Amino acid sequence: MKFVTWNVNGLRAAIKKGFFDYLEESSADIFAIQETKMQKDQKEFEINGYHEYWNSADKKGYSGTLILTKQEPNNVTYGIDGAGYNDEGRIITLEFDDFYFVDVYVPNAQPELARLDYRMEFEDNFRDYLSRLDQVKPVVLCGDLNVAHKEIDLKNPKTNIKNPGFTIEERTKFQALLDAGFVDTYRVLYPDTIKYTWWSYRFDARANNSGWRIDYFVISERIQDKIVEVELRNDIEGSDHCPVEIELNL
Numbered sequence: 001m002k003f004v005t006w007n008v009n010g011l012r013a014a015i016k017k018g019f020f021d022y023l024e025e026s027s028a029d030i031f032a033i034q035e036t037k038m039q040k041d042q043k044e045f046e047i048n049g050y051h052e053y054w055n056s057a058d059k060k061g062y063s064g065t066l067i068l069t070k071q072e073p074n075n076v077t078y079g080i081d082g083a084g085y086n087d088e089g090r091i092i093t094l095e096f097d098d099f100y101f102v103d104v105y106v107p108n109a110q111p112e113l114a115r116l117d118y119r120m121e122f123e124d125n126f127r128d129y130l131s132r133l134d135q136v137k138p139v140v141l142c143g144d145l146n147v148a149h150k151e152i153d154l155k156n157p158k159t160n161i162k163n164p165g166f167t168i169e170e171r172t173k174f175q176a177l178l179d180a181g182f183v184d185t186y187r188v189l190y191p192d193t194i195k196y197t198w199w200s201y202r203f204d205a206r207a208n209n210s211g212w213r214i215d216y217f218v219i220s221e222r223i224q225d226k227i228v229e230v231e232l233r234n235d236i237e238g239s240d241h242c243p244v245e246i247e248l249n250l
Helices: 011-015 019-026 116-134 168-179 185-189 221-226
Strands: 002-007 030-034 051-055 065-069 075-078 091-095 100-105 139-144 182-184 215-220 227-232 244-248
Touching (some): 002 139, 011 019, 030 139, 139 244, 182 185, 215 221, 221 227
Parallel strands (some): 100 139
Antiparallel strands (some): 091 100, 139 215, 182 215, 227 244
16 A cells, blocks of 8 residues: 655645645555645645545644545544544544554644643653554554654754754654654665755755655554555655655555
């Protein structure tokens, strides 16, 4: 099966920049989106061939997740256990016969780390939720996790050590997730490769490849032998993030 995750930084804006061309090219069985920045009732387009599952933020133009899937899931859960973090449209879980598929847009810690405490609480609650799912069947998690795990995962680690996305607190929480029985699929295949998924719109960061790897597929450790390929599609524009593709033998 082929899965894609992409923070589109505004779905309507991404559509004007070739989103549907890439969706068709990808031929993904499941396509997960973060930062839709819209409600479903604002939709003025059709997405043919996919079932759509939206979790939009209460605040218009903010956050939001969406999953497109060719196969209809057995169950759909929004937020954590159908409740937590739905005000910002952060999480969608689809249950299939053999696995759970989870799309997440992890909160940013914000400048001056104004939201770090909120982020830490989210991390603990979300890790507990994933662990409970994992006790039932394997989990395929994807999305914008808003953290560069190690120094190899961003261009300038030394100058970002206290900045959102690379604080020791955020990196420690990501490691705690891995320690709970999950793996970073890209690093399973490419432990030493330097490649990024997000670039600031400032200072020609993308042209200079001054980026961060903050978009992931993380899966239950016991199915890591099912990984066929993981690709960071730096060639796909339309957002300040690029898509991440994975093929799994599920």
